[in-house]
Every structure is written in structure tokens, then in C-alpha cells.
Amino acid sequence: MTEIYPLPDKEAYRRKYPMPDLDTDIITLAHGSGGLMMHELLEKAVLRVLSNPWLETRHDGAVLSPDGPVAFTTDSFVVSPVFFPGGDIGELAINGTVNDIAVTGGIPAWLSLAFILEEGLPVKDFWEILLSVKYAADRAGVHIVTGDTKVVDKGKGDKIFITTSGTGPLHPRAHIGLSRIKPGDKVIVSNRIGTHGIAILSVREGLAFDSPIRSDTTPLHRLTRALLDRLGPDVKLMRDPTRGGLAGVMNEIAKTTGRTVELEEERIPVAPEVRAACEMLGLDPLYSANEGVLAAVVAPGTEEEAVRQLRQFPEGRHAAVIGEITEGDDGVVVLRNALGGKRVIMMPVGEQLPRIC
């Protein structure tokens, strides 16, 4: 006999979940920013209604266990413009999902690919993006195994949106989780920060720099795999600080653990041209999006080995230890400068720049 599932009445859901008060009646760009307003939308609405043990981990991906642990992630890409210095939306969509799987502790294997095309998109643009998808998939060693294509009327989309989901087996030595972070743990990054956000801004605003700033979009799976191969459970957390930048991810760690995250300003790698552009534009690279940076928290004593592992690879050659988790119980992120001065790095509220990825 086939199991009969109960068919719940949707009205009961309206009663069970009263509509949250979000201090706004409409969705704004800040709700997609990676900052406080997005956090509130997710916590008060989406995650409250959909609550389950997988979503409770508050990670970029889920760990499933059908016949063995499996990572599962998804991301929509709406970057504007779709072609930018150093990449395009196709490459970004593959790398982004590869990276979400990788930082979840998975080994990226299978991807899905869903296009929402705007009527009028030049076929040659679609073709170029498709080649980037293939290029990035081959580079990361993943298979695109299923997909979907929708077209919306002109003016109801913006050239092309791509949603990729991905899955792959969990690395056997992965034991990742915010709850494993302890005072004394070290914070490392694999690359110079803030580059993607400034690359998008420069092309969008038509800014010309002496040397063009190219997006850092790159797959991070070699880096995460090297860390897990070598350090195993000494890797406490890995993240891909895209929207909201490094400041967003560090604040998430501080808030969730209740500890202080102390970063040392002069150890945080920033490309000179990105630093110059930020100074000119009044922006902070800590809040600028990254598409090729791994941020990790590792056990004390393993940080130098972690950095050595990352530096084996071109995409990890700027790896550095940038701070640590301290005994502080205020749940904030503090930046210490070379003179010993300290300032609090707040959670971003909105976004420096919408539609960065």
C-alpha cells in the first residue's frame, strides 16, 4: 500500500505564521544586499517559516546524508553588467556555486543550470556566456547535468539571470560549523580582498583607472580541498565573502558565536589599485564583494600551515593570517591598526552596490 500523505489546508498556515513586521511594506534593493536588511528579511520571514535543521546551520549550503554526506547549495546570479573586466555572468554563476559547495566542505561534482532570458537578448551574447559556463565548469571539474531555460518579455528581466545549484560528496575530513569556533582560533584569507566589487563599480560607473581592475572570480575548490586534506577538522569554518564583503562574514561569525573577532588592518591583503580606487571613491574594501576569496577560521597553531597550503596555488598566493577569535563576549568585529588603535567594523546595512553577483 502506498503511503497517503496528509493534505494540509493553506489557511492553517496563514493562522500559524502571522506576517512579520519588517518596518517596510515593499521589497527594496537593500533586501538583497547581504547586509542587515537582508538578514532581517531572512530571519523574520524566510527562515522562520521554512525552519529546519539544515537551514539552522546558516551556511551557504546544506549537508545532506542520503547514503553518505553530500553538500547541496544554490545561488541566483543577477550581476549587471553581464560582461565585466575579468569575467561574465556565466563564469560567475559556475564559480559561485562551485565555491558555495567548496566552503560547505564538499567536493563540487554536479551542477544544475537555469536561465531566465530577456526577450531581445542577442544570441551572440548568450553564446559567449554559454562558453564561459563551459569553460568554468571544465576548469572546476564539475558536470552540468540538468537545466532549464525560460524567456520573459522585454522589460520584465535584464538580459540574463542564471541560477545554479550544485551537489557533491562531503570531503571525508570536513567538520565545518559555526558552533566549532573557539577563542584562540585564527582567521585567514586566501587572496586580496574587495576586488570584484570595485571591478563591477568601475565598469558600471565608467571609471577609468591606470590599470583596469579585473574581477577576482575564480573557483576555490583547490584551496578548500588542500586545507581539508592537510588540516581536516582543524578547519572550523570556511566562507566565500561575496555580498557584504569580509565585514559581512566576520560580523556573522561574531554575532553567532558571541565572541569578538579581532582583525589586524595591516595584515589584510588589498591590491594597491583597489585600495587607491576605494580611497578615491570613499569606499571600504572590507565591505566590497569578493568572488575569489576564501575566508577560513582554523585552530590555533595550524594557521601558518594553512597559509602555506593556500600559497601553493596561484589563486592563493596572497594568503595571509589576518586575525583571531578572542575571549571577548560582545559579538563584534574589531579592526586594530598598526598603532594599536581599534575601531568596530559594523555589519553592512544596505549594500555599497546592488547586483554585484
Add this chain to the structure above:
Amino acid sequence: MTEIYPLPDKEAYRRKYPMPDLDTDIITLAHGSGGLMMHELLEKAVLRVLSNPWLETRHDGAVLSPDGPVAFTTDSFVVSPVFFPGGDIGELAINGTVNDIAVTGGIPAWLSLAFILEEGLPVKDFWEILLSVKYAADRAGVHIVTGDTKVVDKGKGDKIFITTSGTGPLHPRAHIGLSRIKPGDKVIVSNRIGTHGIAILSVREGLAFDSPIRSDTTPLHRLTRALLDRLGPDVKLMRDPTRGGLAGVMNEIAKTTGRTVELEEERIPVAPEVRAACEMLGLDPLYSANEGVLAAVVAPGTEEEAVRQLRQFPEGRHAAVIGEITEGDDGVVVLRNALGGKRVIMMPVGEQLPRIC
């Protein structure tokens, strides 16, 4: 030592894959229609570049085998309007992916959920859609384990687009594939056809019928499971005829197998109000989208038992045997009427109606 992947040069991809000639320089709504133009875009561009054994199956989902067979599918939902008689985009997005997993022979288990919201979307509309997501997920017994939220500027999207991906273990008795279809196999459907398309059309065009036509959106996982439990490998193929309708799916079977699919007009279930609306509007229910219909091909002699299994469930109470695969080798679909007259059912070219799902 960590494996070093080759980093291919994208220029080589441009040389390896010359741009296909699609007889058009721009993407049109027909490229998202489920008809011939979409078929051409997929075959000449997407599937040619991304070609691999999973995509070669030309199914709605992929079957992976990490530690056991797993189904993996994805779909973007761009239906307009987002609320329609009988459902909304949230329910459709969950049911649609549950159904894609189910017809792949999987047992729907884990879903991802990615929102692309248009700036200005009323929070109350988002909330109502979110409740529908939860309702539909509970109804189908699936967990939403990971997600993403993006917001695009007003006028660069259309209220809300949702992309869901899903995964779940393969039913142990599933052995599904176009290549397993043989002459003599029977074609069955689980429900009256064409309802969703006409429901969307009626609300979009402001048509008033005596009795409102409600979308048939429903999860099909109980039906596919009952068929596989009972018939196992005698179930040769299962499909969810959404865009392009039953005519699209039947043509795909005919083209791929090279056989004739012969359908009997008076055995195909159509709701009287849908038939009346189609006659009034000059539409054909065979080409109208379905969101709660399972079409299956089963081994000869098992069709009556298949129909009995489906009729156990409210969502399968109109199940019927509607035709068979014949020895013909012309790869076409033929509709036979009560008088013995025959007409060829062509593959849809564009779409009766864009943005149906």
C-alpha cells in the same frame, strides 16, 4: 599532494565551438516555449556545448550516482500573474520541482529555493508566496535545505522569479528511459489535460467563465511512487507535460524513438469547462500546459493496473489509457478520432501563451 587542475584558455573554447546559426540574432519568447524554437536553441547551442552523458538522456532531471542513484533537477518559474486561480508561483515552484524529481524516478527529498525579487514587491505578496512554498513543501514531504535571495531594480524583473532545484534517492525499482520504449507500449495520463494553461490565460485575459477554471497544480510524487512500487521496470517513461503540453511530450517521444505515437482522441480526458474555453478561444488542449498531469509509457498488459494504481488518489482519479506506441517508423504523433479519422499532431513551434510556469 593536491591535484592540480588544468586551467583552460577560454579563447580555445571560442575556436572549438563556433557559434550556431539559429536563424535569429535575438532571443524571442518562443525560445522559452517548449516548442520547436526552444528545442533548436537547446540542441544547437546549450546541449551542444555542455554535452555529457547526463544531458544526453534529454530528461527533465539527471540521475547521479555518488553512493547510490540520486535524482537531480532544476526549474525556474516566471509565471505571470504570480497569483492565479488554484495556486500561485510559490506552490508551482515546489510542485514543479517535486514533479520533475518524481518523473525522473526519484523520491523527492531535498529542495533548494532561490528568489529573484523585483524592488517594490509588496512584502505581503512575498509573504503569501512564502506560505505557499511551505504549504507545498509539507504536502509533498520535502525539505527546503538551502536557498538564496537576490533583488533587482524596479523594471528589471517582474515581481518575483523562483528557481527550485531538487534531489532525492532514486526509487529502487525505477528503470526509466526513452531508449526503453518499444512498439506495443501503452500511453497513459493521470488527469484531465490542458487545465493550467487555460486557467492562466483566463485570468490574464480577464475572461469570465460560468465556473472559474483553476490550475491543476499538484504534486505527482504519490502517483509516480505507486506506479513504480507496483510496476517497477514496466514503467518505461514518466513525464510532466508542462510547457508545450501533451503534444510536446508525445512529439519528443516520437522523434527520439522514431516510432509512431498513436493517441485516441475520445480517450484523452479534458474537463468540460476547459474544452468549452478552448473551443471559444480557438485553442487546443493538447498544446495547453499542465502542472498536475503525469504522462507515462508502460509495458503492454500493465496499462489497466497502472490506471487502477493512479485512480486510488484524488489527483489520479481521471487516469486513462490514451494510446500506444506503434510499429510505425515515421517519428510522428497521430490522433485518431471516434470515426477512425487520423490527423498528425505537430510539435508546437512557439507557445500558445508565454510565461505559463
